[in-house]
Structures are given as C-alpha cells and as structure tokens.
Amino acid sequence: xxxxxxxxxxxxxxGSTSTKISIFKDEREVYTETIxxxxxxxxxxxxxxxxxxxxxxxxxxxxxxxxxxxxxxxAVVGRGGLLRPIEGGTYTVNEQMxxxxxxxxxxxxxxxxxxxxAYAIGKALDCQAFIVxxxxxxxxxxxxxxxxxxxxxxxxxFHALNQKAVARDAAGKIGxxxxxxxxxxxxxxxxxxxxxxxxxxxxxVNNGLDGDGPFSxxxxxxxxxxxxxxAAFSGEYTYPEMKKLIKGLGGMVAYLGSHDVKEIExxxxxxxxxxxxxxxxxxxxxxxxxxxxxxxxLGKVDAIALTGGLAYSKRxxxxxxxxxxxxxxxxxxxxxxxxxxxxxxxxxxxxGQEEAKTYSF
Numbered sequence: 580x581x582x583x584x585x586x587x588x589x590x591x592x593x594g595s596t597s598t599k600i601s602i603f604k605d606e607r608e609v610y611t612e613t614i615x616x617x618x619x620x621x622x623x624x625x626x627x628x629x630x631x632x633x634x635x636x637x638x639x640x641x642x643x644x645x646x647x648x649x650x651x652x653x654a655v656v657g658r659g660g661l662l663r664p665i666e667g668g669t670y671t672v673n674e675q676m677x678x679x680x681x682x683x684x685x686x687x688x689x690x691x692x693x694x695x696x697a698y699a700i701g702k703a704l705d706c707q708a709f710i711v712x713x714x715x716x717x718x719x720x721x722x723x724x725x726x727x728x729x730x731x732x733x734x735x736x737f738h739a740l741n742q743k744a745v746a747r748d749a750a751g752k753i754g755x756x757x758x759x760x761x762x763x764x765x766x767x768x769x770x771x772x773x774x775x776x777x778x779x780x781x782x783x784v785n786n787g788l789d790g791d792g793p794f795s796x797x798x799x800x801x802x803x804x805x806x807x808x809x810a811a812f813s814g815e816y817t818y819p820e821m822k823k824l825i826k827g828l829g830g831m832v833a834y835l836g837s838h839d840v841k842e843i844e845x846x847x848x849x850x851x852x853x854x855x856x857x858x859x860x861x862x863x864x865x866x867x868x869x870x871x872x873x874x875x876x877l878g879k880v881d882a883i884a885l886t887g888g889l890a891y892s893k894r895x896x897x898x899x900x901x902x903x904x905x906x907x908x909x910x911x912x913x914x915x916x917x918x919x920x921x922x923x924x925x926x927x928x929x930x931g932q933e934e935a936k937t938y939s940f
Contacts, residue, residue, distance in 0.1 A: 586929045587651050589700065590921045591638065592658045593692040596621065598634050602647060603922040611918065612641060626687045628660075628680060631695035638696065655700045656925040657693030658917070659713020661685040664735065667716045667743055667781065668936045669924040672698040672708040676938040685715060709935060711924030712740040716781065723783040723875070733791070737772035737784045741886060744920030745912045746776045749884040752910055760881045763872055763907070765865060765899075767889035768915070769838065770826075771795040773868040775875040783875045785868065790825040793864035796838035796889075799829030800864060831857055840892055862898035869903045880907035887915060 585604040592599040596618065601611040614637055624630050642649055657672070660680050670676070672694045680691040694710045701708030716739035726733050742764045743757075749764070750757045758779035766772045771794075772787035785792030785801075794800030811821050824833070832838040834857045835846075846854040873880055883903060889895050890913040900909045928935045 586653045586926060588922050588925050588929075589642075589649075589652050589655045590657075590918050590925075591655065591693055591696050592917055592921065593630075593634060593689045593696070595627075595689050598638065598692075599918065600638055600641065601918045601922065602642075603919075603926070605926060606919075606923065608918065608922070610645060610647065612645075614638070614641060626683065627689045628683060628687055628691040628695065630689070631692045631699065634692055635696045635699055639700075649700075649704055652700075652704055652706055654707040654709060654925045654929055655697040655704075656709045656711060656921045657695070657697030658690045658740070658921065659710035659715070660691030660694055661688050662694075662713055662715050662938065663940055664715050664717035665713070665938065666718050666936075667712050667739060667779075669709050669711045669928050669933065670938050671935045672701065672710060673938055675940065676710075679938075690714070707925075707929070707935075709925045709928065711921050712743045714739055716743075718780040718782060719784070720782045734786050735781070735784055736786045736788045737774060737781070738766035738768070738770075738787070738887070738915075739781070740917055740920050741915050742766055742772065742774050742776075742781065742784075744916055744923065745884050745886045747923075748912055749882045749910050753882055753908075755881065761876045761879050763869055763876070763880055763883045765869060765883070765885050765887075767795070767865065767885065767887040767895075769795060769797050771798070771800075771865060771868075771887075771889075773865070773872050775872045777876060783872060788826065790829065793868045794830040794861060796831045796840060796861075797827055797829060799825045799833070831861055840889060840895065844892065844894060858895070859898060862895055863902070866899050866902035869899070869906070873906050878906070883907050883909045884912055885909060886912040888913075890914070 588603045590601040596616050598614045602609050662679050677698050680694050697708040717735040719735045724733050746762050746764050747757045749762055750760045762776040764774045770787035772784055774781045774784040790799045792800055835854055843854050843858055885896050890911050927933045
C-alpha cells in the first residue's frame, strides 16, 4: 500500500512589525522565516487590519524565492485576532469572521491580519483556511466572571494558543488526552496567565493583559484596589500614565528598572538583595495563583505545566516548583510554540481527528 502524502500547511503569524511564516509537512516544520516590516511602510496604513494584502504579497514572494510551490498547500492557518469571544478550537475562516476582523469588532491589532491573509490565500488556492485558539478564547464558567463589583466583569484574555498547545503536551506526558485531564497551565512571559483546564476547557484564568493575577516582568498584576483608586485620583498621574503603570512599566521593571530576567539573575548573583526580593516575590505570587486556581479544580489536578520565556530559567521555575509540587507533578515547556500550535490545530482537522468549528453570531 502506498504511503499517504504528508499534509502541507502554511502558517502565518503577524506581529506589530514582523510576520512569521512557516511551512509544515504534517508535524514537521520544513521552512520558517520572520519577515521584518519597515515602520515607514506600515505607517501608510490607517489601521493594522488594512495591512493584510501588503503582508500577503510579501509572503507569496518569499515562498517563490524559496521554490515552495503554493499549489501543494493543503491549508493555510493564520493567527487568530480580536474576534468576538469564542470557545477554543480550530475555526474555518468564513465571511463573517473576515468582516469582524476587518471592522475590528473587539479592536484593531496586527493579529487580525492572520485570518484575513489565510482567507485570501485559501480562496486563491482553493484550499482550507483556519485560525486556532485566538486570544479571545472564552470558556470561563459564569461563577468565575463575578468580580465583586457589578460594574466590572472578570474577562478571559490570556495566552490561549500556547496554553492550549502546552496543555495537550502535558496531557500526553501523563498518558492521557487533553479532554480527559485537569491541568493548571502557567504562561510566563511579559505577562503571566494561570489557567484552570478542566476536561479540555479553560474554566477560569486571570486577565493577564490588564493587570490581574501575579505581577510579571512588566505588568503590575492585582494590586490593593483602594490604594490604586487613591493614586488614580491624586492628580499626580494622567490616565495614560496609570495605564502604563499597570502594563508596560509595572511589575519587576517598576521595582528594578529592567524586565530582563537574565540581567536580574546576574544582579542577584552579585549580591543585590533588592533584586533577590522582587524576583522571589514574583515567583511567590505565581505560586500563590497556582494554589488559588487549584481550588477551581477541587484540588484534583493531574499536572502543572510551566511555559513561556521564564520557563527557561531553572532558578525561577525551581522557586515555583518548591511551593506547588505538593499539588501535582510540574512539567516544563519553555518558550512559545505558536507556529507548531497553529500547525497542529489545522492538521487535526485535515486528518479528521476533530471538526473545524464555525464562527457564527
């Protein structure tokens, strides 16, 4: 019997000033490149979502330069953008999704171009176009949305793509399927999100974008509300300045003047006691959040997975493991596997392992 030809997938991940592209044959990445865009070129566009055709033309040109036949592509998978809240999974890019990405229904962001480019190339090649686990994935239980103030509802905004991919890998480590496990996944980068994954759904997670949960290298995390309100109305800070103190200039960088964990670890090695205290406090808060989220799963946790850039640090992960290993085994998945996660999401559909979902409102 002849072997089946591998599925070829084109993966597109647009960033603020770059577009990363990869070609996967089944699970194997055979080509990848990060295309850097000049600021003056991007400034020609009023909105990030208007850059889709400009970025697409460069992508097609790069593929031709590397003698990659676009006619062999079985599916195009783009990074999901700011859509309406949806459950996790792989979605077929349809006309309603394209309209919402173009309009910026929840905001204008370069990631919106991912679905738009996938749709355009998919139509041109007559192949399938998908997005996978965008940042707007919302599977939170209703009880988790209650904040204590009716004016404000807790929201699901987290590193959905990497968290879901790592959760599947963690489930595999313990010989189970993602939908059969209870997991705690911690993405640790510029922002930190801690998710409770119950039987394939993220039923609770902190909003790592707008200052909820543990503080991170550049975000404040949850802070005493009364003092925050007092500072906001003190007259000493403008609204944009307060926003910066929460995201961008908050957390470790606010205390130590750097968001580079490697630099902070060098300072600790030279005897910097303040750096040591803040560094350990960040690990302490992550551990505390893991402990809190374990209650969501009633203490029945199969595994804890640490991922993101900070997971490369043995010192930082060691501090966390020391506090939380009593809950469940801890596994490390350093870095972000976004391109692989996008590819595997599309591949599962092509192989019939799961059905593509429909974006419909």
